[in-house]
Amino acid sequence: MLQEVNARMSTIPGFNQIQFEGFDRFIDQGLPEELYKFPKIEDTDQEIEFQLFVETYQLVEPVLKEKDAVYKSLTYSSELYVSAGLIWKTGREMQEQTILLGNIPLMNSLGTFIVNGIYRIVINQILQSPGIYYRSDLDHNGISVYTGTIISDWGGRSELEIDRKARIWARVSRKQKISILVLSSAMGSNLKEILDNVCYPEILLSFLNDKEKQNFGSKKNAILEFYQQFACVGGDPVFSESLCKELQKKFFQQKCELGRIGRRNMNRRLNLDIPQNNTFLLPRDILAATDHLIGMKFGMGTLDDMNHLKNKRIRSVADLLQDQFGLALVRLEHVVRGTIYGAIRHKLIPTPHNLVTSTPLTTTYESFFGLHPLSQVLDRTNPLTQIVHARKLSYLGPGGLTGRTASFRIRDIHPSHYGRICPIDTSEGINVGLIGSLAIHARIGFWGSLESPFYQISERVTGLQLLFLSPSEDEYYMVSAVNSLALNQGIQEEQVVPARYRQEFLTIAWEQAHLRSIFPFQYFSIGASLIPFIEHNDANRALMSSNMQRQAVPLSKSEKCIVGTGLERQAALDSGVLAIVELRERLFIPILIRSFYQVMGILTAFH
Structure with missing residues (x-):
């Protein structure tokens, strides 16, 4: 019975999951979408036509490993190959070859990129x-x-x-x-x-x-x-x-x-x-x-x-990489067009290999990771800083705001932020309110909006039904802020509960609530969630505490914290700095049994 009840509980997602999902969306959707936009290129006399066959593109597994890329100061990337065809309309002949478009940097297991041996992270941006x-x-x-x-x-x-x-x-x-x-x-x-x-x-x-x-x-x-x-x-x-x-x-x-x-x-x-x-x-x-x-x-x-937030969208790593890929294809189009004209002028026979060069794609991504404001060097002061850096949200950057022109209204906390953007964790100084952090359970939806999970309260549905709602959807529901444990199913709920409805905070009867939050720390970021007894702290003190945690120097010999919130384990695992040993179940059980008998033997000998 206990196992069935706990199975309905919501687990905390991986803190690097938002970066992984963005890069997967770029590989699965962004790459073919931009390749389909590549036009057919013809010469002035319309005798030669060059085109790409998008259906056959492939990314080759990199030969260089992550550690070797860091050691040799190289870029951890994959080669992109596409089939290209050169058609002579006069003779109705076509020459098809597999060409190298360039190298695309790959995301590693930490949700970061290795460019010239340096770990870099791409920040998510909030735009209108x-x-x-x-x-x-x-x-x-x-x-x-x-x-x-x-x-x-x-x-x-x-x-x-x-x-x-x-x-x-x-x-x-x-x-x-x-x-x-x-x-x-x-x-x-x-x-x-x-x-x-x-x-x-x-x-x-x-x-x-x-x-x-x-x-x-x-x-x-x-x-x-x-x-x-x-x-x-x-x-x-x-x-x-x-x-x-x-x-x-x-x-x-x-x-x-x-x-x-x-x-x-x-x-x-x-x-x-x-x-x-x-x-x-x-x-x-x-x-x-x-x-x-x-x-x-x-x-x-x-x-x-x-x-x-319903009038905002998140420009994730998928959108940024797709924009750069489209820019590289535009530059490649100019190169191919100029090469065709030069070959015809000098009466040479062009081939797809001679027309295409990998320079536009490679240089475009090198310039992006090296110069773009949203591409930053990964902060590796301690394990927490790596996770927080990957979950940052910025109003700054190209197409966004600036620290000197942003008004107080934009910097202030909005009711639609709850469950999506942490109301505490932000930068101090001129960028206060312009650089925030994602809440623990927040995710980016298909339309670029931030979604937050809720439990649906309904007499028709038995058990707990988890819903992810966008900012334009949850304002039509009465969302209760009361949380209950999975073991608390038999205890009667409170009669009067605080709730949020249409950007207002109300006190309603429990029967009137449509949704309820799933986790007490649902509204905070991982940095603020690691502060014990944060509910008894002042907001300004909590802000300074969350920032000072990222300035702490890790110990040479790790120690377990005396007072914690329960999220320290997952934060340490997702940071990637721990050595994690994976053991199969059939190997782990005999070791456990042997250790148990050894302990029992010691106790027997002691008695």
């Missing part, structure tokens, strides 16, 4: 999730100005706003803004499509002035006006294909690419059903966002909390 967010600000006259901010997957921002004269503008840069209808026309919508896809057509048409009514409906005029405003060009530009390509490159590719996460957020916020494979901003998105903005003006709808 792509999508649309509405806010309200007061102007100098005290009038509310409603704004909708569209954030792209690359961090570019475009704003929709209603001014004091009740006109709707699209601000494509800090200084330039353009009518929302001109933007919709430039993106390919005509008058009928615009009026059919909005809920307030009369209000939208009332915002037009006489000049816009004359030019409205002409895509050519809309593109010219949009280009003139966006590029700040004087005079009258001439419509051409090069003008459209420049506008597409400078604006639509940088500020209109939502990605799969942005498309999901946009559909959920605007109640759209656009397919997930449409990752770019569409005219339908602009019109739906305009409808919501007009509704905000008339008191309908809710504003967004930019600091809520």
Whole structure:
């Protein structure tokens, strides 16, 4: 009976698991996704075509071991091989060869990388999730100005706003803004499509002035006006294909690419059903966002909390490595294209081996691990620092915030952090609140959000059912903070319990609770969880204690702590500094029995 009850208990996950899952996601999904984006390369006469066959890519097991890489100051990496084909369209012949794209650094058993003999760790970054967010600000006259901010997957921002004269503008840069209808026309919508896809057509048409009514409906005029405003060009530009390509490159590719996460957020916020494979901003998105903005003006709808974790996403090691891999493939494309042109110019016969070089991929990753702010040298002061370093979360870095511009609201603790980001463990000084630490049970979900586990309280379900919920899901439930042991099943629960509901802390009856936390230390990081009696300590003192633990020098002869919290064993095991002996059960049992008889013999002889 005891074993059946304890089987339903939640075990603490490995502290390095979040790094392992991120690297596995990069190998299984990120690599083929970027390889599929590699285009077919043709020469100017379109006689030769080069392409990669992604289905046959393979990573070779490294010959160099981890210890040898550290000793010889080399990189622990694996060679990536892909089949490439060179097609001559005139003779309809194809030459296929297996080529080496380059070396990809591998993650070791500690969740780190060995680059030039140095242990390095990649920090997880918190960014604003792509999508649309509405806010309200007061102007100098005290009038509310409603704004909708569209954030792209690359961090570019475009704003929709209603001014004091009740006109709707699209601000494509800090200084330039353009009518929302001109933007919709430039993106390919005509008058009928615009009026059919909005809920307030009369209000939208009332915002037009006489000049816009004359030019409205002409895509050519809309593109010219949009280009003139966006590029700040004087005079009258001439419509051409090069003008459209420049506008597409400078604006639509940088500020209109939502990605799969942005498309999901946009559909959920605007109640759209656009397919997930449409990752770019569409005219339908602009019109739906305009409808919501007009509704905000008339008191309908809710504003967004930019600091809520449901509006954030985690940029993990998988995303960072995938971005660098895509950058390396872009550089490789330029190299292959230039080599093809040079071979044709000198009348040489190219082969896939001659066209491809491993330099772009290798140098890109060397530059990333050596220069990127989120790639840091592993802190190995003591076993705890290694684990804490791998579980850090940073608002800083490319695309993020800076220590001098981050406001107090961003640094402060948010109710959505509970169970996901530790409210105690953070850096001291100028980066306070900007560098945090993951809670013990937190994990990164499929959509880049932080998920926390809860036990479901239901009369229909017997036993304990474990649920992992994102920040946008658990706020609709009453989450009780009461914990009970697995052996405490027969004891009646308390009648009144503290609970969290919609970012508020309440006191409710036990029957009203939907979920409950699974572990008393669920809200804290591993560093804060190792502090005994932390519930009786001041928050500032606990912050200093968690930071001072990482400054402690390990003993030459290890000793067991006198007072502990029970997590010391797993922290020591996951740190990788202990020598762990693995014994099979059939070998371990005779040794145990022999030791038992030896002890019994000694006791018998003593008596």
